[in-house]
Amino acid sequence: MLELAVLGLLKEQQLHGYELKKRLTEALGPFSSVSFGSLYPALNRLETAGAVRAVDAALATAEAEAPRPPVPMTGSIAGEAAAFRARRAAAASARRSEPRSARTRKVYAITDRGQRLFEELLDAETVGDDDKAFNLKLAFCRFLPPDRRLRLLERRRAQLEDRLDRTRSSLRGRRDRMDTYTQSLIDHGTEAAERDISWLDRLIASERQTKSDQAIPDLGGQQ
């Protein structure tokens, strides 16, 4: 699921890991944080899968081809390190006016294969049923065609409704056996779910409106 987020952000701009994390925290709110312990492995997975590629931080467009093999942990470290330092120094002199220096950044760009993977993940029904996954998908759903977007919203709505029903039915008669804290917790959760549903209803209505507006653009004119 993290892959979806990374690919979505890289669709718009080449980014390195640290910045990627900041954007993720900002875009999805400080709730549902992402740790480096998941981000960097995810980036490696994506790179291995050929969905993203590392480009030179400074000369991004120029020499993106350099087929550096995965950094060897053994062998001639000195040579690799020297070459790396030389490249970094050259890059630094070419980029003096920029607000922040590159340090030892690894800047990633999305590939064609990554574009395809992104759309696949975004439209997949089977994967990611939890709250976090939905928020993520919603944040990128502008890349979905309208009907798929609507389907995403309605699927989510059905899911919440289902949860609500099961909560209510499992509550039959058991309520008095719960302490006040648990009661309050469940009531608050139920309320939140109901608000979520009506929020989704607004989104769905607005979505249908937009769709019908685009279906008959010539008839009534638009504001």
Add this chain to the structure above:
Amino acid sequence: MLELAVLGLLKEQQLHGYELKKRLTEALGPFSSVSFGSLYPALNRLETAGAVRAVDAALATAEAEAPRPPVPMTGSIAGEAAAFRARRAAAASARRSEPRSARTRKVYAITDRGQRLFEELLDAETVGDDDKAFNLKLAFCRFLPPDRRLRLLERRRAQLEDRLDRTRSSLRGRRDRMDTYTQSLIDHGTEAAERDISWLDRLIASERQTKSDQAIPDLGGQQ
């Protein structure tokens, strides 16, 4: 964190894994579900740590109080199994009206060490800062002394307030660069957080009220 939930439920009643899962889902709502893939390993961890012990399934329901020594897991297996089956058959006939049979259940009971671990986990500040952990702690906070309970609520409130502030500050000027879906997502999230906070405020107020109610009889009476 799952350990806390298991211990909390076992404090009130001996239970087996499957039932434990049902109770968890019911108590915390269908949100924040618990899978068997985490539950059974957690039970094994707790058993290894000596926080819970497996008791005889048939005797557990039939004669819950029987201070029989912990069920020996070693020794003459065949004899044990035969004895088990005999006891289970006897228990079944004694319990015919009950909805479900014992099958091959492993019923767990909390130990003294488990009681201590429970209180430790429940009162720990360092562990479990996420939403799920708070819900869990709240569901069992009746086992906390009033001041600790208040501390839990206020810590949570501060945490939410902090998240809200960071969201707002990171939103300065960036709002127009977000698409409508992300905007709606963030607005909805912010609203939900605000409702959470006022819910907590109500809980905190009620908590203080209860505390001062109990403080008055203390003054004139026992100490």
Add this chain to the structure above:
DNA sequence: GTCCCGATATATCGAAGCGATATATCGGAG
């Protein structure tokens, strides 16, 4: 009766995420 199905029940596997930690560099305060 028996045969099969669905609910009950325990268990394990691989993948993925998190929090902590290690390491290193850069910019700026003192």
Add this chain to the structure above:
DNA sequence: CTCCGATATATCGCTTCGATATATCGGGAC
């Protein structure tokens, strides 16, 4: 000049999840 905090990448151990395997029991179909 030196130390500190922000930037930046990476890995480790642990927990959790979802999927899957396996088996038993109760009950309905036939």
